Amino acid sequence: MRHRIALVSAFIAVLAVAVWLWAGAADAGAWVNRLLGRQDGTWLAMQERGLWRVGMDPSFPPFNLLDEQGAVVGYDVDLARALATSWGLELEIVPIGYDSLLDALKAGRIDSVVSAVPYDPRGTRDYGFSPPYFEAGVRLAVRAGSPITGVAALPPQALVAVEWGSMGDLVGRRLQREGAAIELAPYATPDEAIAALAEDERISALLLDQVSLRQAQGRGVAVEAVGPALESNPYVIVAPLTATVLRERIATTLADLQAQGVLAELETRWFGPIGDYSR
């Protein structure tokens, strides 16, 4: 009887480990590598040179841009520096055109990409993606203090501003197809759509990407996002698929930075503060 209990216990333990590995627990790869004595070459190389080489395309403010001296600055630079510092490493920024960033990573020219790169499910075969650090998707925004709390709370025939042809426009047309009784008011640019919401009482809401919306808030426009992203577009950090230790470190440190309020601080620094609308 005792023998049978031991056998069943062993079977359950093996099954649990198998399920954990199969489910792709966040640090499963690193754990297995440690167990097998395998090492993460990217992480080791970073330790040896005391440097984290990060690829960035400095053409997407406020995440990556060039300052007056030609240095790369922005949200992503500060985020990468915070990560590097927490690991006791220096940060080296390698400016690379956006469409070559992942190729450079694959070729080993850089250790990671921190450049407002959207998560790509297909890319998971080739690259390791971190948890998101910024949700750039389409949000429903309303004037500060508006009683509207989401799409379902929009009044019938509500006029919703969009940038014509944009993702916000696409989401608005999708909502219409799905039965939402809204009318879209198209504008040529995001700024015109934002101004319409702020100044035109006939406009009830706005559908806009979170980057443009957050920039407007930083400029003092009294608009606020309500409800979840209606079209998700999360920005992630990309590392080599084989860099299991580095990826684990990125994930845990990002979580720490989030918990410590550092990500919120970076957002305020680079987008400007959001007014207190006491929702």
Add this chain to the structure above:
Amino acid sequence: MERLSGGVRRLRAWMEETRARRWVALAVVGLGVAIGVWVLRPPANYVPLGPQRHVETINPKMGIHTRLTDEVEAWKIKRTLEMVREMGAPWIVEYFPWAYVEQQPGRFSWNHTDLVIDHAERQGLRVIARLGFVPEWARPRNTTPLYLDEERFGDFGRYAAEFVRRYAGRVHHVIIWNEPNLALEWGYAPVDPGKYAEMLRVVTPMIRAANPEVRILAGALAPTLAPPGSPDGMNDLLYLQALYDLGAADYFDILAVHAYGWVADPDEPAHPEAVNFRRTELLRAIMVANGDAHKPVMITEGGWNDHPRWTRAVRPGARIDYTVRAYAIALEEWPWMEAVCLWAFRYPWDTKNYQDYFTFVRTDFEPKPIYEEVQRYSRGELAGEVQP
């Protein structure tokens, strides 16, 4: 006792023989069923073609480059072509890679090609078939599928001839190669109008012999301002003139043009030092100057991109405006233009880079606003101003 055991042996033998016969009979029946199922099976990826449809549009020159080459599922091929029809575009350009069809010399696999042609025809679309992409057996080791030696031009010609023979009466236009003025598209060999002219000289007569009705498109040059001697490519205007100088005019019926607008609106005047939509007029002028005014032009790639970060992109609204205007220019101002097929309708998957922002429909078939606005144009619902 002996007699008894002999009887038992005979009985056993009979039983074993019967069992064996039964198994054999069972195996034969099983095989017959399997063969029957195999013979009667619907074609792989079977999707009903549906009723014959027709494109309704105010602009019969409207077209789009589909991208069905890597689209495996038949229903997605059908849905793509349905949506092209519903958008109001009667023309499509589609790529039929030689390497996919003739994986071994002389052995052709037309399944996927048939699927595309069948569904396109049923949706009332006219297919301009782009031919290229060299199989491994037809090129030296360590070359890309865009490289072809001159001694293999005949092999390419045989593929093209087989293609036009198979689809005689159904496909009336073929494009020979793509952007031969770019090193990338020329297998990273030095760009050479002479070699492309020779390709036309070899391949075109083979196509015409196989199907005299088919019209042959050449050129499909990439618009580029590459300086003389550039390893990347050759200026398209110079390349076209070189083709005429080499006597290539006899070997094509229509000039294929790639007309990207980058950040310029479609009414920006043509200029040799600018890549814009009206650069098409400069290519046309070269045709006229070389006695080819009687031949038409087809835009087989082109358009605008609305990626938020790409330096050659425009705002999404401008992209809609420019696209509709481009179709209108072809209809109203360019009598020599037969079709404008812009890049690109839909990709089988997201590329997650600027390329995604050339498409009209998302990979999940959700129409982008540009699709719906172009559809409104084709239905005559956009009167005058396009912009909001």
